[in-house]
Amino acid sequence: xxxxxxxxxxxxxxxxxxxxxxxxxxxxxxxxxxxxxxxxxxxxxxxxxxxxxxxxxxxxxxxxxxxxxxxxxxxxxxxxxxxxxxxxxxxxxxxxxxxxxxxxxxxxxxxxxxxxxxxxxxxxxxxxxxxxxxxxxxxxxxxxxxxxxxxxxxxxxxxxxxxxxxxxxxxxxxxxxxxxxxxxxxxxxxxxxxxxxxxxxxxxxxxxxxxxxxxxxxxxxxxxxxxxxxxxxxxxxxxxxxxxxxxxxxxxxxxxxxxxxxxxxxxxxxxxxxxxxxxxxxxxxxxxxxxxxxxxxxxxxxxxxxxxxxxxxxxxxxxxxxxxxxxxxxxxxxxxxxxxxxxxxxxxxxxxxxxxxxxxxxxxxxxxxxxxxxxxxxxxxxxxxxxxxxxxxxxxxxxxxxxxxx
Numbered sequence: 001x002x003x004x005x006x007x008x009x010x011x012x013x014x015x016x017x018x019x020x021x022x023x024x025x026x027x028x029x030x031x032x033x034x035x036x037x038x039x040x041x042x043x044x045x046x047x048x049x050x051x052x053x054x055x056x057x058x059x060x061x062x063x064x065x066x067x068x069x070x071x072x073x074x075x076x077x078x079x080x081x082x083x084x085x086x087x088x089x090x091x092x093x094x095x096x097x098x099x100x101x102x103x104x105x106x107x108x109x110x111x112x113x114x115x116x117x118x119x120x121x122x123x124x125x126x127x128x129x130x131x132x133x134x135x136x137x138x139x140x141x142x143x144x145x146x147x148x149x150x151x152x153x154x155x156x157x158x159x160x161x162x163x164x165x166x167x168x169x170x171x172x173x174x175x176x177x178x179x180x181x182x183x184x185x186x187x188x189x190x191x192x193x194x195x196x197x198x199x200x201x202x203x204x205x206x207x208x209x210x211x212x213x214x215x216x217x218x219x220x221x222x223x224x225x226x227x228x229x230x231x232x233x234x235x236x237x238x239x240x241x242x243x244x245x246x247x248x249x250x251x252x253x254x255x256x257x258x259x260x261x262x263x264x265x266x267x268x269x270x271x272x273x274x275x276x277x278x279x280x281x282x283x284x285x286x287x288x289x290x291x292x293x294x295x296x297x298x299x300x301x302x303x304x305x306x307x308x309x310x311x312x313x314x315x316x317x318x319x320x321x322x323x324x325x326x327x328x329x330x331x332x333x334x335x336x337x338x339x340x341x342x343x344x345x346x347x348x349x350x351x352x353x354x355x356x357x358x359x360x361x362x363x364x365x366x367x368x369x370x371x372x373x374x375x376x377x378x379x380x381x382x383x384x385x386x387x388x389x390x391x392x393x394x395x396x397x398x399x400x401x402x403x404x405x406x
Contacts (some may be wrong), residue, residue, distance in 0.1 A: 010141045019397040022053030024106045026396060029096070029115040031082035032062035035257060035286065037161075037185060037224070038111045038135045041091045041388065045109075045189070046074030049396075055207045057098065057103060066333065081115040084148075089117050096122035106403075107396055111135060113321050116151045129399035130230035133159040137168050138311035146172075157280035157395050162331030181395060184334075185310040186388035187379055192291050192319040201292035203319070209253055209296075217251040221297035221356065223290065223313050224304075225257040226283070231303035231327065232268055237350035238357060240275035246358065247280060248253045255263075255293060257286040299360055302326045305348045313333045315383045316340070318375030323368050325356045335383065341375035 026049050028042050043065050044058035050073030059079045060071060066076050077099060081092055096118055099105065108115035108123050109131040116132055118368070123130035132155035152158070153173035158180050160166035166182045169175055190196070211219070220239070224230040233252050233260025239252050258265050263282065274283045287293045294300060300317035302308070314324045314335040326332040328344035336342040343356035362369060 001033065010228070016390050018048060018390055019393050020053060020395065021049060021393065021400075024049075024054040024396070024400060025057060026054055026107050026109065027057045027059060027096075027100070027103075027105045027119075028109045028111065029059045029081060029119045030111045031071055031115060031155075032061040032063040033058065033065040033069060033076065035065070037310060039065055039131070040312075041133070041185060042067050042111060043072055043074070044186070044385055044389060045054075047072035048393055053382070057099075057105065058351060059099065072285065081118065083301065085113050090121070092118035093125075095119035097125045100126045100128060106400060109133070109396075110152075110155070113138065113148060113151055114394055116154075117148075119153055119170050120154060127157050129206055129396075129403055131155045131157055131159065131395060131399065134165050134169050134309075135159065135161055137165070137307060139233050155179070156399055157181060157406040159392065161396065164331045164332055164334065165309045166308065167228055170262075181391075183388055183391040184331075184383050185315065185397075186385035187314055187315045187383050188317045188385040189198075189319060189380065192294070192316050194295055194321050197291050197295045197320075201289055202296045205287065205289055205292045205296045208287075209255075209282055211251070211296075215251070217249055218298040218303055218361070219296060220250055220252045220299050221255060221293060222233050222252065222301040222303070223255045223293065223318075225253065225256045226261055226265055226268070228264060229304055229306040230256070231305050231348075233271060234303045234350050234353055235266065235301055236275060236277065236281060236307065238353035239280060240277060241354045242358065246361070247277075249361070250280065250357075252277075252281045253297070254283045255279065255285070282384070285297045290316065291320060294322055297322060299357065300324045301311055301353070301357075302332060303345060303347075303353050304330070308332050312340070315379050318372070318379045321369070321372035321376050323363075323371040324375060325353065325360065335379065337374070337378060338400075341378050343369060 033039050049056035059077045107129045108119045110119040111133050127198050132152045134152050153175045160182045193253040204404040222235050245340050278370050294317050301321045302313040304327050309331050311332035314326050314332050317324045324342035327347040329347050338344050345356045346352040
């Protein structure tokens with residue numbers, strides 16, 4: 001763990017040096033490269049591996065981030081890794097072992113359970129180091145489900161993406177402390193920087209949300225895939241619970257991919273009609289330019305009803321200088337400082353979320369700007385993409401050096 005911590009400390013400095021991985025091939029495995037925190041981190045680590053002199057490979061079913069992976073210097077190997085079928089998982093283990101041998105892969109890093117089982121068996125067969133990243137708390141703590149989840153704690157080294165996640169891993173799996181390393185997810189401050197996001201990009205986003213140039217209402221942005229636990233219904237109910245005088249000043253934007261959840265989208269639309277908020281809530285779909293989306297907003301919401309393992313929305317929005325309201329559980333608690341950079345509301349409580357919205361509205365424009373700037377400073381000191389990359393490369397180097405010394 002000392003190696004990873006050394007690089008994590010370096011990452012907090014202005015000049016970050018990556019460890020040397022020249023001649024090393026690193027394979028990351030993940031079900032697909034769609035939108036999401038684990039998928040985004042996969043691409044970020046491919047970029048870092050390339051910069052460190054290594055060759056980054058990813059095995060997945062592909063997705064919208066494949067082109068970004070190529071731009072980062074990585075290569076995706078198409079493989080059906082999302083299936084939980086035991087026969088398919090075993091078959092994938094054989095395919096990964098052949099890939100390891102064909103490409104002289106030095107280390108394999110798994111980011112999801114089904115492909116992690118395949119990667120684990122392939123690593124055992126070929127004798128290469130096996131790393132896992134615990135990206136979130138998995139449901140099920142008994143019987144077969146617990147055994148299935150346990151693969152994420154079987155890495156030679158296990159990375160947790162927040163202190164909350166690390167505590168969960170220790171509690172559920174009883175993992176030895178020396179095998180568990182906390183490396184928080186990071187924000188790309190070259191992308192999420194208000195100074196580099198042009199007014200044209202902001203206007204384009206607002207136009208895509210059908211917000212006119214003369215719109216005076218404050219925008220409450222809730223980014224995240226449209227699924228029950230992300231808290232869209234809680235936000236709608238919170239808006240409905242505000243007074244009429246408060247509601248007319250606000251526009252709630254729900255930005256995220258439905259990923260086939262047509263019934264949930266229909267339920268959201270029904271709730272909007274039931275609460276009489278037809279003109280105050282917009283469901284706008286997936287947004288490609290999230291930096292501009294944050295800049296286009298006045299307050300960002302992340303009222304997840306289940307604990308977020310890290311809280312990417314909170315970190316990115318803070319980096320863009322916006323006040324953030326999160327649910328008061330999970331990794332998000334490590335990102336938002338109550339009353340200073342935003343607010344933490346009781347999970348699932350529309351009333352408490354409404355109270356947090358009201359409190360931030362009452363700060364006025366200058367107060368909200370000050371809160372946003374405090375958030376920028378907070379995440380800038382603690383949650384950088386370069387920090388994540390350097391610390392993870394440090395994990396790889398530690399294992400590779402141990403292997404070479406055998």
